[in-house]
Each structure stands twice: as structure tokens, then as C-alpha cells.
Amino acid sequence: MRVRFAPSPTGQLHVGNARTALFNWLLARGNGGTFIVRIEDSDAGRSTRDSEASILRDLRWLGLEWDEGPDVGGACGPYRQSERLHLYESYAKELLAADHAYYCFCSMAQLEAERQAAVAAGRPAVYAGTCRRLAKEQALARIAAGERPAIRFRVPDDRDVVFQDVVRGDVRFQIDVIGDPIIVRADGTPAYNFAVVVDDALMDVTHVVRGEDHISNTPRQILMYEALGFTPPVFAHLALVMGPDHGPLSKRHGATSIAEFRAKGYLPEALVNYLALIGWSPRGPAAGRSGGDDVELLPIDELARRFSLERVGQSAGVFDEEKLAWANRHYLKMADPLRIAELAVPHFRQAGLEMNPDRRGLDFLASAMPMVTASVDRLNQIPGRLTSLFQYDAAKAMADLRVQEEMSADGPQRVARALADELAHRPRLDRELFRSVANEVKAQTGQKGKQLFHPIRIALTGLTEGPELDLVVPAIDRGAELPRDAGLPPILGCRERATAFVAALNQRP
């Protein structure tokens, strides 16, 4: 089995295309097949190397490694259409010689007028066939005279085209709605429908899995396979991914490119897992209705093991970022804290916290991850959840109305003072020490439960909400012990915080 993903390098890798790539990858990996990446850059004007590089980078980031491709080579290269021009040229000659193709001198304006006339008359908007019957000598003469024709494939007119689509079943196209497609443009470059056929055939692609937007190209491509003497591959057309309004997914729905999702702090394994769930389910008929195997969150290898084209759905799916976020939370919790810490660093910087942590700094950040990964959707929310670590300003905290309100009562004030006193003669806190301190404060003030812990939270973090104190407090004091050159912003210890807070408390009107 040989499958391919063939993006045209004209922009970012979109979630829809990424899903197509993923399904191809799953199919190949689940069947011991070969996954090929081919760059469809036959439109030189729109294709860029930057775009190619970013698409390849995104595919790698998703973990969709390929066996053959532009940068890794392979037996059927080159893998950029722009480097295969000689091949298209030779096959075009072959088609011309066999009269399966002909020169077309029609002007764009003429074509456009014919198209409009056809639509107005209620006829299919296909090429009228003006140059179809042009004698070859005549065509050659016009070329000799300096005209630059395009080359069209001659679609037979005596039969409909029927093919078996793995996800759609039998698909039949009436032949009269298939116009003769251009296979070589006037400038000599190959057109899409022709280049794919030549490439897929020469690369021995056995299964073409692509978006449904290509389904209407399939009959002409099949005709070309036949004219060229190649055996057509198995086709599978995937329903498209839609936006929440059931329209085409677009920027107005929010992020649409893989790069954007990465930038927002989604993990590749979450994106891959979620994408696999649009139009496919790891639950087979075997799962039954009594629940059974209802697991949707699976590692990519397991997805590949279970994947089958036959089980791919036929209807379009709406992209649901909420469900993506759910998958992301899951993988955030599963992931190695050190990895998450490393991934979070750029987000801290983006949030305005300059840092360049070394090993010790990263270990510290990693130690703080368990208290946030459970309560966050994405990496870019981590800094916000951890502000209490790096930013402590007693005066600023006292300026908060909610804080003022809470601290206006006698009980909370006594808690804050007792806490400061207690901390004054204590070493840096770990979890156990913090508990004993809390107990001591409780004994001295008679405050307990919420009355006890909320003031402590405010005094130590300056905030009225945040991660569990049991976790934050030890983290703060671990951070306070970090050497300056660990590459993190300085962290004020709990003792200093409590003292500063009481001072601010005393100063307020």
C-alpha cells in the first residue's frame, strides 16, 4: 500500500488538510504501507518555498513522519512537481500522439463568454469543444505562426464514468458534464489534473485519499489513467471539515491553521487525536450499545492500529474547539511535566515574563506544572495561572476591592498577622511545614476552614483565587531558594510576602 499527501505550498497547513494527511498516515501506518509527501507546486506564481517549509514543519510537529518526500528523497522522486516537468512533457506528447489530447487556441475571454452563455442557457458549464476538431496540421501551422496553445485532454463522449469510492460507494458521473480539461497550460506547465495522474501513477500510489472537493476531478483523472495505460488507484473522498455555522471553515471562526493552534498552546497529540475523531470513530461495531469500549482518547499508534477507511463517515463534520480543548486537557495532564515546562517557556515570555531558565529553572517550573495542568486548557493559559509565583506586590494586592473587603474584618487580619509572625521564625516551607504553620495560625486565631485559608491565600499570593495552597506555597518557597542565575525572574518567599502584606495592611486607611 502506498498513499500520499499532496499539499500545494500556497499557505499554511489548514486543519482540514492536516486531517487528510492524518488519515493517509493512519492508513499507511496501520497497514505497513508507505506514506509519501509530494509538493504540488505546478502553479509557480502562487507556490513558495516558505510555505512548503512551514507545511512540512507542521506535519512533523504533528508527528506525521513520511517515508518519501521532497526533503527525505525516495525511489520515486523528485517529490516536487516543479522538478518533474520533463515527465509531464513526455506524457503530454504521448497523449497528443495518440490523439487523446489536442491543442486549444481559445482565448480566456472567449472561454469565459462561452461559460456564461452555457449557464444562461441551462447547460453544464463545460468547455464547448471549439478546438476539438481542429486538424492537427492546422494546429501545427498556427503554432509555427507563433501562437501558444494550451493542450486539452480529449474526454470520450460515449460513456459515463463510474467508480468505486471506498467511503462513498459507487459514484457515477454523466459524461456530458465533464469538459475537456487543460492538461498543459499555454506556458508549457502542467495543470493539476494531469500532473496528479502522472505523479500518482509513477509513484505507484495505490490509494488516493483526499478531500471531497476533489471528487468531481476523479472521473477525468480516471479517464487519463486509462488513456495513459495506467491502472487507476483506489479512491477515497473524505467529507470536508466545516465551521460552526456549517459553512467552510475560515478565519472568521477563529484559528484554522495548525500553526495557530500550536501558537495557542495545543499539544500535537491532542490535535491529532481530535482530528481523527472528525468523521471517524475508534469505536467499532464490536463496541456494542452497552458502552463497551468507549475510549476516544488514544495515542496515535493505537489510532493507526484501529483505523480503517471503510469506517470513515460520509457526512461533513463541524470543527469543535471545545472538544479539542478537552483532548488537550487530557494530554496536558498525561504529559511529562518537564516537557510541559519547556513548552510553556515561550508562553511565559509572551505574557511578559522574561526568562531563560537553565536546568534548575526548568526543573523548578516542571515542579510547578502539576498544579496548573489540571486546570488549564492550553499552554498559553499557564502563565496566567502561575502569576502568583513571579508577581507579588502587597500594595497592589491591597488595592484590589475584593481583597479590601475580605481583609476589612478582624478575623482575616488576625490570620495575616499571626501568619507573618509564625513565618518569621520558620525556614522555607514545604508541604508539611505549611500544614503545621496553618495549624499554628489556626490555634492562635481560632479561625478555621475558609476563614483561615482564604486570608492566607490572599496574604501569600495577593489573589483571591488560584491553585491549591498546599501546592502553591511550597512552590513559592522552592522558587525563593532558586539561585539568581537559574534564569527565572526572582521569586519572593512566603516569609517576605507575609511581612510585606502585614505592612500594607497596617498602612491602609
Added chain:
RNA sequence: GUCCCCAUCGUCCAGAGGCCCAGGACGUGGCCCUUUCAAGGCCAAAACACGGGUUCGAAUCCCGUUGGGGACGCCA
């Protein structure tokens, strides 16, 4: 306009004639847990687009309607 595809809870899926007065997941609501916000646990509401057939029996098969999507490029 022409052709092609699609149609189960708000969303993603399960369902391949009786197992379904339809099952799971996300989201939503409620409850529990809890020093806060979350997380987590439990419970609940929520769908077979419509109309005709076929059949003893249809979410499942057929036809039509409606609705949605896609394609009709010297873009891919």
C-alpha cells in the same frame, strides 16, 4: 443554472431490518467533593429532517421533497 455528495442529541460519533420508546463523547444543567477558581465523581435534559413506499417489523432498504456541502479555472 448543471452535475456530484451528504442528512441520528447544540456538536462529534455508535447503530450495517427486530438487540433502539436509539448508545457513547464534548458541551450544557444539577448534585457531591472542596480553604478559592478549576479539576474529578455522580445524575439529568437533549436527536433518527419531512413525505411516501418495501417488510410481519425500518434510524437502518427504495423513491421523492426539503435542507446542507462540494465541483463546474490555462488554482490545486
